[in-house]
Every structure is written in C-alpha cells, then in structure tokens.
Amino acid sequence: MSMKLENGFHTETMPKATTIxxxxxxxxxxxxxxxxxxxxxxxxxxxxxxxxxxxxxxxxxxxxxxxxxxxxxxxxxxxxxxxxxxxxxxxxxxxxxxxxxxxxxxxxxxxxxxxxxxxxxxxxxxxxxxxxxxxxxxxxxxxxxxxxxxxxxxxxxxxxxxxxxxxxxxxxxxxxxxxxxxxxxxxxxxxxxxxxxxxxxxxxxxxxxxxxxxxxxxxxxxxxxxxxxxxxxxxxSAQQLIPLSLSPKKSNQMALEVAVEKAAQLLNSAIKPVMIGGKKLRPAKAQEAFMELADACRYAVAVTPSAKGMFPEYHPHFIGTYWGTVSTAYCGETVEIADASIFAGATLDELETVAFSLTYKKNKAIIVEADRVVFPNGPSFGPILMKDFLSAIAKRLNPNPTAYENYRRIYIAESGPLQSNPGEALRVNVLFKHIQKMLSSNIVVISETGDSWFQCQKLKLPKSCGYEIQLLYASIGWSLGATLGYAQAAPEKRMVLCIGDGSFQMTPQDVSTMITLKQNNIIFLINNGGYTIEVEIHDGPYNVIKNWDYTAIVNAMHNRDGNCWTTKIHTEEELVNAIEKAMGDQKDCLCFIEVIIHRDDTSKELLEFGSKFAAISSRPPRLV
The missing domain is CATH 3.40.50.970 (Thiamin diphosphate (ThDP)-binding fold, Pyr/PP domains)
Structure with a gap:
C-alpha cells in the first residue's frame, strides 16, 4: 500500500510494515x-x-x-x-x-x-x-x-x-x-x-x-x-487495518483574505520590516511556508531561541537569534528598530523574552499563531492556519531588503577567542570554537539548560545540521534522554550533546542504554562544579555539587561490553586531540569527553540573563 509522509505524519493510506x-x-x-x-x-x-x-x-x-x-x-x-x-x-x-x-x-x-x-x-x-x-x-x-x-x-x-x-x-x-x-x-x-x-x-x-x-x-x-x-x-482480526481517521483543520477563506489584505497594507507601507520565526513553526507544519515568505519579501529574518535550526542559517537574509538583550550580534538592534514585524509561531514566554524585556515595536507587530492572525491594537482573524497565511501573504508583499542591508552595514564580526597558551586552562569560548569546526550536515546539536543555551545559540549551523533545545519547560537533565531518542530516530545523524555537570547528575543512567544500542553520540560534559545558570541568578552553597569522576562512571557503565571511549581534558591541545579522535578512529563509538572549565567561566549572555531574572524574581509584592 502507499504512504504519504508529511513532517513525520502518515496522512493517507497505511504503509506496509516494512516501509519504516x-x-x-x-x-x-x-x-x-x-x-x-x-x-x-x-x-x-x-x-x-x-x-x-x-x-x-x-x-x-x-x-x-x-x-x-x-x-x-x-x-x-x-x-x-x-x-x-x-x-x-x-x-x-x-x-x-x-x-x-x-x-x-x-x-x-x-x-x-x-x-x-x-x-x-x-x-x-x-x-x-x-x-x-x-x-x-x-x-x-x-x-x-x-x-x-x-x-x-x-x-x-x-x-x-x-x-x-x-x-x-x-x-x-x-x-x-x-x-x-x-x-x-x-x-x-x-x-x-x-x-x-x-x-x-x-x-x-x-x-x-x-x-x-x-x-x-x-x-x-x-x-x-x-x-x-x-x-x-x-x-x-480484520485482514487489513483501515486508515486512521484524521480531521485536518482548514482556514476560513474569508478571514484569510481579510487578514492578508490588512497585513499587506501594514507591511508594504513600512520602511524596514523584519520577520521572526518561532518554535510553533514546527507543529504548525509551516517551515516551508515561512521560507517561501522569506524568499519573496527579502526581509531580514531572525528566529527566537527555541526555533534555532528551524530556518536555514545559510539563507542570504538570516541575521541570527532574536533574544532581547542576549540576541546574537546586531540581531536584536535590527529587530527592535524595525518599523514593522511579523512574528510567526513565536511563543513570547518569560525565557524567550528574557524576563519580558523585549523592546520591539509591539504596535507594529503582526503575530501569526497556529490558527489565527493577531494585529496590533486591532482585531484577530481566524481560524487561519499559519502555513496558509504565510503562503498567501508571500504573494502580496513587495520585496524590501532595507532592514537586512542596515544589518550588514552595522555588523562587525565578533573576533574569535585568542589562541590558548601551551598548558593554559581551557576556556569555554575556546571549547565552542572547536565544536563549531565539527559541525556538518550529518550532525545534530542538542543543547542542555545552562550556559550551553547561550554558547550553542552562537554556533553557525551548516546546511542540514540539526539543533534541539527545550527552553520553555527548561527541565534540567532533559537533553540526555532526548539525545538517546533522537539518535534512535535518526541513525544517519551523529548527536553532539553539550551538557553541564549539574544537569548530567540528574539523568546519567541512560548513557548505558546508548552504549547498549551502539549509538555513536559525542557527549561534551562541561564540568565547572555546579549549577552555573543558578549561580548567575542567585548564588549560594546549594549551587555547588559533589564532583564525580564522570569518565570513570561512564567506563563503569561500559564495563568492557560495547563501543565506548572516554577522556578527560584540561587544555586546548587536549581538546583538539580528543575531537580528532572522536571524529576519526572512534567515529563509530559513543565518545564521552569531560571538559574541565573554571566555575566562573561563562558567556556574557548568561551574565546578562541572570541579572534580568534576579531582578524579576525579587520584585516586591503588589500592595492590595
């Protein structure tokens, strides 16, 4: 029997059992x-x-x-x-x-x-x-x-x-x-x-x-x-299972036409409009439509942090991650000076907005949700499917690259980290410089809660390089199990997991399952002695954790049965050698690389993020 596969879903007749x-x-x-x-x-x-x-x-x-x-x-x-x-x-x-x-x-x-x-x-x-x-x-x-x-x-x-x-x-x-x-x-x-x-x-x-x-x-x-x-x-006992009865949602055509007309008037009259994609693009099956719109209108295109990887970063008008004060270089400025914007699938929660501190022009922003379009200071229209609206508006917008041209005019590439001196303790920005060099079309980066959020956002993803993050729920330890599952779903890809020692202590056991399944994931265990993200919000002795011999723990799980290679590194030279080995003669192994980093070595973005959250958490109660 035949099968139609759309973003992972079988929407037509059922496949043979051997199709998957x-x-x-x-x-x-x-x-x-x-x-x-x-x-x-x-x-x-x-x-x-x-x-x-x-x-x-x-x-x-x-x-x-x-x-x-x-x-x-x-x-x-x-x-x-x-x-x-x-x-x-x-x-x-x-x-x-x-x-x-x-x-x-x-x-x-x-x-x-x-x-x-x-x-x-x-x-x-x-x-x-x-x-x-x-x-x-x-x-x-x-x-x-x-x-x-x-x-x-x-x-x-x-x-x-x-x-x-x-x-x-x-x-x-x-x-x-x-x-x-x-x-x-x-x-x-x-x-x-x-x-x-x-x-x-x-x-x-x-x-x-x-x-x-x-x-x-x-x-x-x-x-x-x-x-x-x-x-x-x-x-x-039926000889053949009948297809599942799915009820696809549809847009209200009259509402769609009115919303497209209103949006076209607002956006075509703007001088430097921008586009921002959010994580709801995936469940709305609207990623292709968002790309279609970007190609047609030539606006500067940003994504929210949870949507990293959902829009190709090699696109000629991509400007980075819009994350308020911790945006990638010059992306925040470009979005916030725009005189019109279209947010598609963005979930503007507390973490995505850095404690609700975004300063884009809300009175000039069109918010496209999964099943409706919301206009500034005006009505909302629905039910309208996100992908239908994006495809329709793409045909009505005049090309306008002004915002992107302004971005390129002010953009100054951040200089890379200085070369470490021989024997110098490894710095976190040096670590991610070398992770950047590893990335290719067959890699998927999984980013755990903590400083990895901010370091991984700055990685430039090559074509077909995957990326996953859990930002809203932010469950510490999520990434290890998610890496296990993603690797099973995509055996043609290789996972690169960036996880801190505090998060690893939450969910370490299923490294053994990865070994049993012969997965060849690369795990960078960033050992800085505690919950760094909590340290920057509010420090105390509770943020310091017992240091484990992490490589010894993974070796014990390996127990001379399976494919696993571990190493512990302290310097850039050791890091380079470890990556060469992981990408070379250990490419078919699960590679566990414990990276020793100083407790206070963090990204400037985490410092800014921690300061914002400390302020919002310490607000005095409202008077009744």
Missing amino acids: KPIANGVAAADKLRSQSRSIDNNGAAAPSPVIIPPPTTTPSTLGHYLARRLVQIGISDIFSVPGDSNLVLFDYFVAERGLNLVGCCNELNAGYAADGYARRRGVGACAVTFTVGSLSLINAIAGAYSEDLPVICIVGGPNSNDYGSKKILHHTIGLPDFSQELRCFQNVTCYQAIIDNLEDAQWQIDRAISKCLEERKPVYISICCNLVAIPHPSF
Missing part, C-alpha cells in the same frame, strides 16, 4: 529473547526461564497485536520503556511485532525524554511504563513534551479490569481504593486520555487516542488493563 526501516529487527529481538530468556534462581545465578514470546503475526488478533501494529503504521519503530508487572504481557507483543524495537531505559523519566527526542525527528514518539509508580515518574517528561507540542503516545500497563470499582487497595498506588490519581494527573499534560478496561471499544479507543495525538500534536495517555492484552477478539 527499523533500527533493530523486532523479530530478531524476539528470537533472541526466546532463546536466551533467563531468570534468577535462589542463589542469584542465571537460570533458564520458560518465557513465551508471542510469534510474529501478519494479521492482528489481540489487543496487544493491534496496538503494536498501529504504532508501526504511524512511523514508530522504537518504544522507550521500563518494565513492570502490569505491562509485561503487552511488552511481549511489542517485542514480537515486525519493525518494532522495544528500548529498555533505566528509568521512566529518561524514557519520556527519549520519546520527546524521537518525536522531534520522526513526528511522533512512544513510551511504555507501568501503572502509577511508573507513570508518575514519567509525567515530568510528558509535561515538557506538551510544552513543546510534541506528539508522544504514553502507554501504561494498567491494573486488572476486575479491580476497577472493587474497593480493593492495590500495590503501586497511594493506598486508596480509588486509584484514579494517575488519570487525573495526565489530564493536565495530555490532549486525550483513554482507559481501556474492555475489549468491545478498545479498537476505537486506541484509534481515537492516536488520531488526537497526530491532529493536536500533543501527548496522549493510553492505559490498558493487563488482563485484556492477550485475549483474541473479532475487532482485531
């Missing part, structure tokens, strides 16, 4: 489990175990088969998981499904972060955990995915269907016979919730949840009673 190339063969994994299944005897030794894995099938016959097949059909080839007593039978079906790889993570939080990273690349991700004790550990990662408009399918192995309403107190709960706390928690961070406690409507529930996930581009929650997974049922 698996990272690891699910059948091979099942065969391996059948032949090597082991348990622990009373003496702690490994002993054979009579584990039975369901055989691969071509036709779904049980709920477990059906869900596994649906996941493959929407483009998922990896599920990030942690086993528990209520999801084990379901996991058997995931293992047996052709083209589906069950990735075991060290904890639920990292499994959720991995699904987040996977969804950024594939357009949809999935994770599977056990009831309550597992899912509530997962929920922080799902909240972050919600903030980033990432379609993630959260699958929970639920209690036996007979226990609902039975007044029994179950393990993994908080000790009350009403164990609906999990559902109530997920109602706040998912766009749809399904509890499958019978087989009669299970097929509809699964399809409804997946459809909502794809339509809304938000996480969904599916809880499946553990005793239903393996029971055959006629609703799962």
Whole structure:
C-alpha cells in the first residue's frame, strides 16, 4: 500500500510494515529473547526461564497485536520503556511485532525524554511504563513534551479490569481504593486520555487516542488493563487495518483574505520590516511556508531561541537569534528598530523574552499563531492556519531588503577567542570554537539548560545540521534522554550533546542504554562544579555539587561490553586531540569527553540573563 509522509505524519493510506526501516529487527529481538530468556534462581545465578514470546503475526488478533501494529503504521519503530508487572504481557507483543524495537531505559523519566527526542525527528514518539509508580515518574517528561507540542503516545500497563470499582487497595498506588490519581494527573499534560478496561471499544479507543495525538500534536495517555492484552477478539482480526481517521483543520477563506489584505497594507507601507520565526513553526507544519515568505519579501529574518535550526542559517537574509538583550550580534538592534514585524509561531514566554524585556515595536507587530492572525491594537482573524497565511501573504508583499542591508552595514564580526597558551586552562569560548569546526550536515546539536543555551545559540549551523533545545519547560537533565531518542530516530545523524555537570547528575543512567544500542553520540560534559545558570541568578552553597569522576562512571557503565571511549581534558591541545579522535578512529563509538572549565567561566549572555531574572524574581509584592 502507499504512504504519504508529511513532517513525520502518515496522512493517507497505511504503509506496509516494512516501509519504516527499523533500527533493530523486532523479530530478531524476539528470537533472541526466546532463546536466551533467563531468570534468577535462589542463589542469584542465571537460570533458564520458560518465557513465551508471542510469534510474529501478519494479521492482528489481540489487543496487544493491534496496538503494536498501529504504532508501526504511524512511523514508530522504537518504544522507550521500563518494565513492570502490569505491562509485561503487552511488552511481549511489542517485542514480537515486525519493525518494532522495544528500548529498555533505566528509568521512566529518561524514557519520556527519549520519546520527546524521537518525536522531534520522526513526528511522533512512544513510551511504555507501568501503572502509577511508573507513570508518575514519567509525567515530568510528558509535561515538557506538551510544552513543546510534541506528539508522544504514553502507554501504561494498567491494573486488572476486575479491580476497577472493587474497593480493593492495590500495590503501586497511594493506598486508596480509588486509584484514579494517575488519570487525573495526565489530564493536565495530555490532549486525550483513554482507559481501556474492555475489549468491545478498545479498537476505537486506541484509534481515537492516536488520531488526537497526530491532529493536536500533543501527548496522549493510553492505559490498558493487563488482563485484556492477550485475549483474541473479532475487532482485531480484520485482514487489513483501515486508515486512521484524521480531521485536518482548514482556514476560513474569508478571514484569510481579510487578514492578508490588512497585513499587506501594514507591511508594504513600512520602511524596514523584519520577520521572526518561532518554535510553533514546527507543529504548525509551516517551515516551508515561512521560507517561501522569506524568499519573496527579502526581509531580514531572525528566529527566537527555541526555533534555532528551524530556518536555514545559510539563507542570504538570516541575521541570527532574536533574544532581547542576549540576541546574537546586531540581531536584536535590527529587530527592535524595525518599523514593522511579523512574528510567526513565536511563543513570547518569560525565557524567550528574557524576563519580558523585549523592546520591539509591539504596535507594529503582526503575530501569526497556529490558527489565527493577531494585529496590533486591532482585531484577530481566524481560524487561519499559519502555513496558509504565510503562503498567501508571500504573494502580496513587495520585496524590501532595507532592514537586512542596515544589518550588514552595522555588523562587525565578533573576533574569535585568542589562541590558548601551551598548558593554559581551557576556556569555554575556546571549547565552542572547536565544536563549531565539527559541525556538518550529518550532525545534530542538542543543547542542555545552562550556559550551553547561550554558547550553542552562537554556533553557525551548516546546511542540514540539526539543533534541539527545550527552553520553555527548561527541565534540567532533559537533553540526555532526548539525545538517546533522537539518535534512535535518526541513525544517519551523529548527536553532539553539550551538557553541564549539574544537569548530567540528574539523568546519567541512560548513557548505558546508548552504549547498549551502539549509538555513536559525542557527549561534551562541561564540568565547572555546579549549577552555573543558578549561580548567575542567585548564588549560594546549594549551587555547588559533589564532583564525580564522570569518565570513570561512564567506563563503569561500559564495563568492557560495547563501543565506548572516554577522556578527560584540561587544555586546548587536549581538546583538539580528543575531537580528532572522536571524529576519526572512534567515529563509530559513543565518545564521552569531560571538559574541565573554571566555575566562573561563562558567556556574557548568561551574565546578562541572570541579572534580568534576579531582578524579576525579587520584585516586591503588589500592595492590595
């Protein structure tokens, strides 16, 4: 059968199971489990175990088969998981499904972060955990995915269907016979919730949840009673699964025409208008339309920090990241002196605006949201899809490169960092000078919370070089799990993760999963002895953390089993040698490079950022 793939989503007929190339063969994994299944005897030794894995099938016959097949059909080839007593039978079906790889993570939080990273690349991700004790550990990662408009399918192995309403107190709960706390928690961070406690409507529930996930581009929650997974049922026995019923949104044509006319009048009368792209370009599937507009109008083009990588930085009119006082060189000045602007997909939250300190001319700014257009001091028009508006306005604007020409006139390239003296302690700007040299079309940069935010924003991304950041939710430690997931989704790319020691201590365990999966990520662990971003907002002894022997920890995870190379560096010369090795004879390994940096060595942007946030956090209370 044929398939149409649009930004990671299958929008037409369902593909064959082999259409999505698996990272690891699910059948091979099942065969391996059948032949090597082991348990622990009373003496702690490994002993054979009579584990039975369901055989691969071509036709779904049980709920477990059906869900596994649906996941493959929407483009998922990896599920990030942690086993528990209520999801084990379901996991058997995931293992047996052709083209589906069950990735075991060290904890639920990292499994959720991995699904987040996977969804950024594939357009949809999935994770599977056990009831309550597992899912509530997962929920922080799902909240972050919600903030980033990432379609993630959260699958929970639920209690036996007979226990609902039975007044029994179950393990993994908080000790009350009403164990609906999990559902109530997920109602706040998912766009749809399904509890499958019978087989009669299970097929509809699964399809409804997946459809909502794809339509809304938000996480969904599916809880499946553990005793239903393996029971055959006629609703799962169709020879061919029907396509998912998606309801694509449409623009109101009259509203679109009025909005385009009004926007054209404002922008064509301006002297030096600019364009700014935001992170909502991705969920709105409007990146191509934004590019079309940039090519047509020739305005200076900036992005907000969360949208870095969503617009090509080699574009002739790209001017950098607009981030208020911590913008890249001369970008902020160009945007803020513009006499008209169009913000497409920008989320102007506290972090994107450096504590709401942006000074662009709000009375001359058109805000294009996912489904409406908002004009300054005037009406908003909708429903209008972002991509429809951008494509339509591109045909109405007069080319006007004035703002870009002004930018080029005032732009003075920042001089690179001075060459280090032999044996001199490594400086952070020297580190990122060499990371810049590593970048190519097959690299994806993952930026963790902290000074890496600001250092990575200054990197110039070559064509097809990827970039990911989680700015709004800003969950410290997110990047390690996200790197794991993104690498599984894009095996043709190589991840470069920039993470501080404080963030690494939050989520280090799944470096071992990367090694197990034979990923060749390059991890720069920037060791400066604490939470540097917090230091610049408000310092105290709580920002100092125990120093670990990080390379020794990763070596212990490696444990002489897998491809892994580690090193600890103190100087520029050692850094150059480490990068040459990581890009050369260790290119097929996971490379862990611990970089020793002075505690007070930070970017000037972080100092400015910290000062702004210290001021906004210390505002006195309003008088009643």
